[in-house]
Amino acid sequence: MGTWPERARLSSRVGTRIAMIAAVVFGMMTLNAYAESDIREAPFPASDITLVVPFGEGGATDILFRAIAEQAQVHLGSAIIPMNMPGNGATLGSQFVKQSPPDGYTLLGSHQTIDLAYIAGLSDYSHDAFAPVALLTRTVNIPATMAGHTLTQASDLAALVKQRPGELLVGIIPNSTDHFFWLHFFEQAGISPADIQFVRYPDTGAQVVALLGGELDLAMLNLPSAGALFNSGALVPLGVASDTRLAALPQVPTLIEQGITLTNTTDRGVFAPLHTPPERVERLAHAFEQALQQPALMEALLYTHGSSVDFMPREAYSRYLDTQYEQLQRLADNIAFER
Known part of the structure; x- marks a missing residue:
C-alpha cells in the first residue's frame, strides 16, 4: 500500500491527471460551444x-x-x-x-x-x-416507350410480356425511385419481374438517350425529363401514375383508368x-x-x-x-x- 507520503504523492498525481483531462474536455466543449455560437451569430447567408x-x-x-x-x-x-x-x-x-x-x-x-x-x-x-x-x-411518374413501339398504353404490357417473356428491356437506376416504381407497377399489373430484363443506367438522361436509340423498351420518365419529347412524338407516354390526368397530357389516361391501381410521385x-x-x-x-x-x-x-x-x-x-x-x-x- 505504501507509506502515507507515498500515497499522498500518488493521490496528488492522479488528481493532477484528472484535472488535466477535465481541462482538456472542458476546453474542447468550450471551443465547440464557441464554434456553434459563431455559426449562430454570424450573418446568414454571407456567401453563395x-x-x-x-x-x-x-x-x-x-x-x-x-x-x-x-x-x-x-x-x-x-x-x-x-x-x-x-x-x-x-x-x-x-x-x-x-x-x-x-x-x-x-x-x-x-x-x-x-x-x-x-x-x-x-x-x-x-x-x-x-x-x-x-x-x-411532387412529380408524377410516367411509364414511357419509344415512338413506333408495339405498346401504346400501360395496360397492354402484361399481355406483351406473356408473348415475349424475358425479352423486354426496362431501364432503371438501381435501387432508386424508378427501380422501385417498376417493381411496384409489375406487382399491381400481375407481371413477374423475372420475365423482364432490367438494364442499369447511371441517370434518367442516359435512359432517355437509350429509348430514343431503340436500346430499351421502357423507362420511367416524367415531364421534366421528357415533356418535350412527348410533345414531339419521339417518345410515347403509356399512362400517368396520378389520381387525375395531367394538364400537360390531357389525352393520356391514368394508370388507374387502365385498371392498374397505382399512384406514384417523386x-x-x-x-x-x-x-x-x-x-x-x-x-x-x-x-x-x-x-x-x-x-x-x-x-x-x-x-x-x-x-x-x-x-x-x-x-x-x-x-x-x-x-x-x-x-x-x-x-x-x-x-x-x-x-
Missing part, C-alpha cells in the same frame, strides 16, 4: 450556397431544383449554385453533404432515394442523417447537414417557400414539369419522412426490393 444534386444534368431532379433555386436565391439574397454530383446510386452527393460543415452553406436536393439506398444496403444512413429543410414538390425536398442551426434552416425554408409562391414558377412546375407544389417546413417534413420511410420499408419487404 451550394445545392448538391446527386444526379446527372438534364434529369428531372436537376431541372426542377435549378428552376426553384433560381427563384429562391432572389428571396434569400445570396446565390444558390446547383452542383451535380452523380454516382453510387445517388449516395456520392448525399455523403458529401452529410460530411459538410453544418453551417447552411451546403445543401442536398433529393427525394426518396436517400431512404431507398439505405433500405437496399447501398448506404449506412437514412434521412435521419440530415436536417430536413423543406419538402418542395417527392423532392431540400436537406442540410445534421445539426445545422434551426434558425438557418428556417431562413432557407422561407426562401424556398417564397419562391414556390411565384405564379410563373407554379405554372411552369404544374404545366411544363407535371409537378405540384407541396411545401412542408422542416418539422412537418421530418414527420412526413418518418412516415414515408415506414411505407417504403414495408413495400420493399413485400416486393423483394433489391438489397
Whole structure:
C-alpha cells in the first residue's frame, strides 16, 4: 500500500491527471460551444450556397431544383449554385453533404432515394442523417416507350410480356425511385419481374438517350425529363401514375383508368447537414417557400414539369419522412426490393 507520503504523492498525481483531462474536455466543449455560437451569430447567408444534386444534368431532379433555386436565391439574397454530383446510386452527393460543415452553406436536393439506398444496403444512413429543410414538390411518374413501339398504353404490357417473356428491356437506376416504381407497377399489373430484363443506367438522361436509340423498351420518365419529347412524338407516354390526368397530357389516361391501381410521385425536398442551426434552416425554408409562391414558377412546375407544389417546413417534413420511410420499408419487404 505504501507509506502515507507515498500515497499522498500518488493521490496528488492522479488528481493532477484528472484535472488535466477535465481541462482538456472542458476546453474542447468550450471551443465547440464557441464554434456553434459563431455559426449562430454570424450573418446568414454571407456567401453563395451550394445545392448538391446527386444526379446527372438534364434529369428531372436537376431541372426542377435549378428552376426553384433560381427563384429562391432572389428571396434569400445570396446565390444558390446547383452542383451535380452523380454516382453510387445517388449516395456520392448525399455523403458529401452529410460530411459538410453544418453551417447552411451546403445543401442536398433529393427525394426518396436517400431512404431507398439505405433500405437496399447501398448506404449506412437514412434521412435521419440530415436536417430536413423543406419538402418542395411532387412529380408524377410516367411509364414511357419509344415512338413506333408495339405498346401504346400501360395496360397492354402484361399481355406483351406473356408473348415475349424475358425479352423486354426496362431501364432503371438501381435501387432508386424508378427501380422501385417498376417493381411496384409489375406487382399491381400481375407481371413477374423475372420475365423482364432490367438494364442499369447511371441517370434518367442516359435512359432517355437509350429509348430514343431503340436500346430499351421502357423507362420511367416524367415531364421534366421528357415533356418535350412527348410533345414531339419521339417518345410515347403509356399512362400517368396520378389520381387525375395531367394538364400537360390531357389525352393520356391514368394508370388507374387502365385498371392498374397505382399512384406514384417523386417527392423532392431540400436537406442540410445534421445539426445545422434551426434558425438557418428556417431562413432557407422561407426562401424556398417564397419562391414556390411565384405564379410563373407554379405554372411552369404544374404545366411544363407535371409537378405540384407541396411545401412542408422542416418539422412537418421530418414527420412526413418518418412516415414515408415506414411505407417504403414495408413495400420493399413485400416486393423483394433489391438489397
